[in-house]
Amino acid sequence: MGGGIAGISIAEILSRTSDKVCLLEKEKLLMSKSSSDQHGWFHIGSLYAFMNNEEYLKGLIKNTKDIINYYSEFKKLNMTLNSKGNLEFNTSKDGWFRNSDVDYLIASRNNQDLTSKNFFGRIKNILSWEKKIKKFVSRHNKLRNFDLRKDESHKEISKSNFINYSNKEITKPSYNGVKIDNNEFFSMKGFDKPMRSKTIYSDLYSSFKLNGGTTLLETNYKSVKEKDDYCEILLNDTDTIKTKKIIFANGAGIKDFIKNVTIYESPLMVTYPNILNKNIVKLTPNNDNTINHFMHEHSEGFYSVIGSGLSSKLGDNESKDNVLKIFQNNCKSFFKNLDKVRFKEIYFGKKVEYSAKEQRNYHYKIFDLSKKQFAVLPGKFSMAFSLAVDLYKKLNNSNPPKNIKRDLNLDNKNISNNKHYNLVSKFISTIQT
Numbered sequence: 001m002g003g004g005i006a007g008i009s010i011a012e013i014l015s016r017t018s019d020k021v022c023l024l025e026k027e028k029l030l031m032s033k034s035s036s037d038q039h040g041w042f043h044i045g046s047l048y049a050f051m052n053n054e055e056y057l058k059g060l061i062k063n064t065k066d067i068i069n070y071y072s073e074f075k076k077l078n079m080t081l082n083s084k085g086n087l088e089f090n091t092s093k094d095g096w097f098r099n100s101d102v103d104y105l106i107a108s109r110n111n112q113d114l115t116s117k118n119f120f121g122r123i124k125n126i127l128s129w130e131k132k133i134k135k136f137v138s139r140h141n142k143l144r145n146f147d148l149r150k151d152e153s154h155k156e157i158s159k160s161n162f163i164n165y166s167n168k169e170i171t172k173p174s175y176n177g178v179k180i181d182n183n184e185f186f187s188m189k190g191f192d193k194p195m196r197s198k199t200i201y202s203d204l205y206s207s208f209k210l211n212g213g214t215t216l217l218e219t220n221y222k223s224v225k226e227k228d229d230y231c232e233i234l235l236n237d238t239d240t241i242k243t244k245k246i247i248f249a250n251g252a253g254i255k256d257f258i259k260n261v262t263i264y265e266s267p268l269m270v271t272y273p274n275i276l277n278k279n280i281v282k283l284t285p286n287n288d289n290t291i292n293h294f295m296h297e298h299s300e301g302f303y304s305v306i307g308s309g310l311s312s313k314l315g316d317n318e319s320k321d322n323v324l325k326i327f328q329n330n331c332k333s334f335f336k337n338l339d340k341v342r343f344k345e346i347y348f349g350k351k352v353e354y355s356a357k358e359q360r361n362y363h364y365k366i367f368d369l370s371k372k373q374f375a376v377l378p379g380k381f382s383m384a385f386s387l388a389v390d391l392y393k394k395l396n397n398s399n400p401p402k403n404i405k406r407d408l409n410l411d412n413k414n415i416s417n418n419k420h421y422n423l424v425s426k427f428i429s430t431i432q433t
């Protein structure tokens with residue numbers, strides 16, 4: 001149930017050993033909600049290396065390994081391991097990832113965000129920030145050289161600490177197009193990449209269809225009745241589907257039956273043409289001041305998608321207005337040419353997260369509703385691969401097969417583009433007419 005990235009990745013992997021998988025989507029097009037709204041930032045480890053909680057980084061590295069283990073037969077997957085087991089990307093015009101670096105712009109000890117009312121407050125801020133940053137750099141150093149073929153590599157990398165710290169990969173920032181004081185930041189390359197979300201989705205969807213999967217669009221379930229040996233899905237007053245198992249991958253709809261699910265709204269700004277020639281993630285101790293910039297492609301040239309750490313809870317309109325103001329100001333004070341771009345627009349997308357505590361949670365989650373019904377949340381578009389692999393293992397008690405049917409490139413007219421791409425296309429078509 002649900003044709004976002006969680007639904008298609010699960011449907012695809014289950015269809016590798018069954019031709020009786022059906023994907024239901026209530027909209028006219030697949031990938032049309034959160035999976036279309038998102039930034040297009042493929043997380044491999046970098047940002048998560050910043051968090052104290054080891055679980056996120058472990059999860060992301062395991063996800064990267066799951067992609068290499070179970071998706072390598074997709075010709076457009078351009079992420080591989082070299083002979084030493086280190087990650088490598090091939091440049092490919094239509095690969096899953098755009099082989100373009102993401103630079104981390106990291107607050108140094110002179111940064112304004114570390115100031116405090118008194119001297120001791122400032123020292124405390126500097127010490128705790130440096131501890132965090134050194135861990136971040138150490139984890140990168142380890143990921144850069146670690147043999148990912150080793151079973152325990154995701155655990156080893158997440159545990160790395162100051163012993164692996166070195167400033168070898170750190171440079172002075174030098175970017176045209178952003179307003180920063182170079183003495184307040186240093187820069188380092190990460191592993192994350194801009195992703196071609198629709199290419200990934202289309203590959204998974206083609207494989208699913210070639211495996212005999214069925215898709216029902218504009219199909220909204222009304223209710224489910226669980227019987228002894230099957231479930232009955234009521235679609236409207238007369239039509240039903242009988243099924244052995246149901247996976248709810250219905251995004252925000254999961255809130256109806258799972259407690260502790262929170263929906264956050266986050267703003268993204270789209271500019272055409274691109275406002276900067278780099279993918280940059282600015283990290284400072286003040287979450288409100290973080291900003292990230294990714295370049296994406298259109299047939300007419302590159303455009304920018306800008307995000308931040310800002311969000312508000314769905315329904316809290318006061319907080320949303322405030323987030324919008326801060327975000328607009330941050331964009332204005334960071335990018336030199338914001339007033340000059342021909343097109344800029346901000347939209348809010350919805351993120352669905354599960355957390356028993358008042359903390360954000362970026363991990364994927366599988367909920368057992370009964371022996372026949374399950375609900376899932378991917379946490380991130382990027383994390384849908386491990387989610388699918390784990391769900392396959394759970395339902396089949398075995399690893400998924402690695403082979404897929406090769407003749408991909410089926411018609412993808414039922415798949416939405418990313419929202420940012422659609423906005424740019426609309427603008428380009430207005431100026432062309």
Ligand SMILES: Cc1cc2nc3c(=O)[nH]c(=O)nc-3n(C[C@H](O)[C@H](O)[C@H](O)COP(=O)(O)OP(=O)(O)OC[C@H]3O[C@@H](n4cnc5c(N)ncnc54)[C@H](O)[C@@H]3O)c2cc1C
Binds near residue numbers: 037253348
């Ligand atoms: C602003 C923003 C930026 C983000 N940036 C990134 C990023 O850069 N990288 C990243 O990895 N992640 C990012 N994310 C997170 C990512 O978008 C989500 O984690 C992911 O797309 C969620 O996928 P999903 O399949 O669970 O949900 P969705 O894509 O929302 O899919 C759920 C589907 O279920 C369907 N549905 C609902 N109810 C029913 C029903 N009753 N019957 C049938 N179908 C139903 C919906 O129509 C929808 O298509 C971002 C999110 C936002 C909001």
